[in-house]
Structures are given as C-alpha cells and as structure tokens.
Amino acid sequence: NAGVTQTPKFQVLKTGQSMTLQCAQDMNHEYMSWYRQDPGMGLRLIHYSVGAGITDQGEVPNGYNVSRSTTEDFPLRLLSAAPSQTSVYFCASSKTPNYGYTFGSGTRLTVV
Amino acid sequence: KQEVTQIPAALSVPEGENLVLNCSFTDSAIYNLQWFRQDPGKGLTSLLLIQSSQREQTSGRLNASLDKSSGRSTLYIAASQPGDSATYLCAVPNAGNNRKLIWGLGTSLAVNP
Numbered sequence: 001n002a003g004v005t006q007t008p009k010f011q012v013l014k015t016g017q018s019m020t021l022q023c024a025q026d027m028n029h030e031y032m033s034w035y036r037q038d039p040g041m042g043l044r045l046i047h048y049s050v051g052a053g054i055t056d057q058g059e060v061p062n063g064y065n066v067s068r069s070t071t072e073d074f075p076l077r078l079l080s081a082a083p084s085q086t087s088v089y090f091c092a093s094s095k096t097p098n099y100g101y102t103f104g105s106g107t108r109l110t111v112v
Numbered sequence: 113k114q115e116v117t118q119i120p121a122a123l124s125v126p127e128g129e130n131l132v133l134n135c136s137f138t139d140s141a142i143y144n145l146q147w148f149r150q151d152p153g154k155g156l157t158s159l160l161l162i163q164s165s166q167r168e169q170t171s172g173r174l175n176a177s178l179d180k181s182s183g184r185s186t187l188y189i190a191a192s193q194p195g196d197s198a199t200y201l202c203a204v205p206n207a208g209n210n211r212k213l214i215w216g217l218g219t220s221l222a223v224n225p
Binding site: 031033043045048056098100101102103105106 | 143153156158205213215
C-alpha cells in the first residue's frame with residue numbers, strides 16, 4: 001500500500017533551470033495538493049486539485065504550474081527556479097477534506 | 113481569517129512523563145482538526161483526525177480532544193518514550209475553502225531517556 005509517493009527526495013537546481021516534482025497516489029483520492037514548508041512560516045498551499053482536469057491556485061502559486069490529467073498523478077512544475085524556491089515540498093491527497101489528508105515523504109529542493 | 117497557534121514551540125521531558133500539546137484556532141467554524149507528526153528530515157504522518165462533531169479521538173497512547181467553542185485542541189501523550197521525539201503539527205481546513213489547510217508552526221518534542 002504505497003499511499004502518496006513523491007520523487008525525487010532531494011534535488012539541487014541552478015537558478016533558471018526548470019524541473020518537475022512528481023506526486024502519485026494509489027488511493028483513488030480526488031483531492032490533491034502541493035505545500036511548501038519553510039522555517040518559521042509553516043506549510044503554505046501552492047496549488048490544489050479537486051479531480052482530474054481541475055486545478056486551482058493556493059496562497060503561493062507564483063513560479064509554479066500544475067496539471068491533473070489523471071486521478072493518480074499531480075506533478076508540480078518549476079518554470080524557472082529561483083533561490084526563493086528553496087524549500088521542502090509536500091504533496092497530499094484526500095478522499096474529501098472531511099476524511100483528512102495523507103502526505104508524501106517530501107522533496108527537499110535547493111536552488112543555487 | 114483562520115489562524116492556528118501551537119504552544120509551546122518546544123518541549124523537553126524525561127521518559128515516562130505524560131504530556132499535553134496545545135493547538136488553538138481563531139475561527140470555531142471548522143470541519144475537522146488533524147494532528148500530524150514530523151520526524152527530522154521526514155514527511156508528515158497523520159496521527160489523529162477529529163471531526164467537528166467529535167470531542168476526542170484515541171490511538172494507542174495518544175488522545176486528542178477538541179473544544180470548538182473555546183477554539184482549542186489538545187494532544188495528550190501518555191507514558192512518553194524517546195521514540196516520541198518529533199515535531200507535532202496541527203491543521204484545520206480553511207472555513208472559506210476547505211481544500212486549504214491552515215497550519216500551526218508545531219511543537220518540537222524531545223523525550224529524554
């Protein structure tokens with residue numbers, strides 16, 4: 001029972017590079033979301049999706065793109081990495097918000 | 113605007129002690145409240161989910177209570193062990209958009225042998 005799987009676990013990027021953080025869940029959850037965690041600021045919502053083909057912005061969406069072509073996958077794209085995007089990124093999924101969320105193990109991203 | 117506060121920010125206790133972690137929220141119109149554990153450099157593990165209609169939830173040595181009227185939840189850990197050392201986070205869905213979780217900054221717990 002894999003739950004929410006995030007890859008890669010660690011990544012170092014140079015400023016201006018692009019990359020995609022992968023997130024996959026095998027629980028047939030409709031709700032998926034991306035958070036970033038920064039010291040002293042807690043977790044902040046980047047983007048979320050309520051089903052395949054439906055995405056919306058969270059509180060810190062700038063510099064990130066998402067798409068949801070399948071129920072299982074919700075990749076997060078960094079278009080042109082900046083040092084301010086150095087963070088730990090978490091993907092989460094839920095059947096509905098009333099059922100609570102399951103989180104992945106995170107991706108530690110450093111932009112130099 | 114919902115705000116979540118966790119006090120204390122850090123706690124150090126000897127092994128075997130019973131302890132209480134606190135989570136306060138400003139808007140009582142919550143759907144539920146979820147407690148998570150985060151080990152250093154690791155992901156978030158869900159511990160307990162309390163629905164708005166519930167007063168408490170229990171899992172093993174953990175008991176979480178919810179008092180919506182006072183805007184408080186407590187996580188009680190009985191007979192603490194060194195393996196309980198971690199950061200404990202609470203989160204509530206935003207009242208206006210329940211797809212968004214509002215987080216506290218966590219309580220960093222150290223249980224000393």
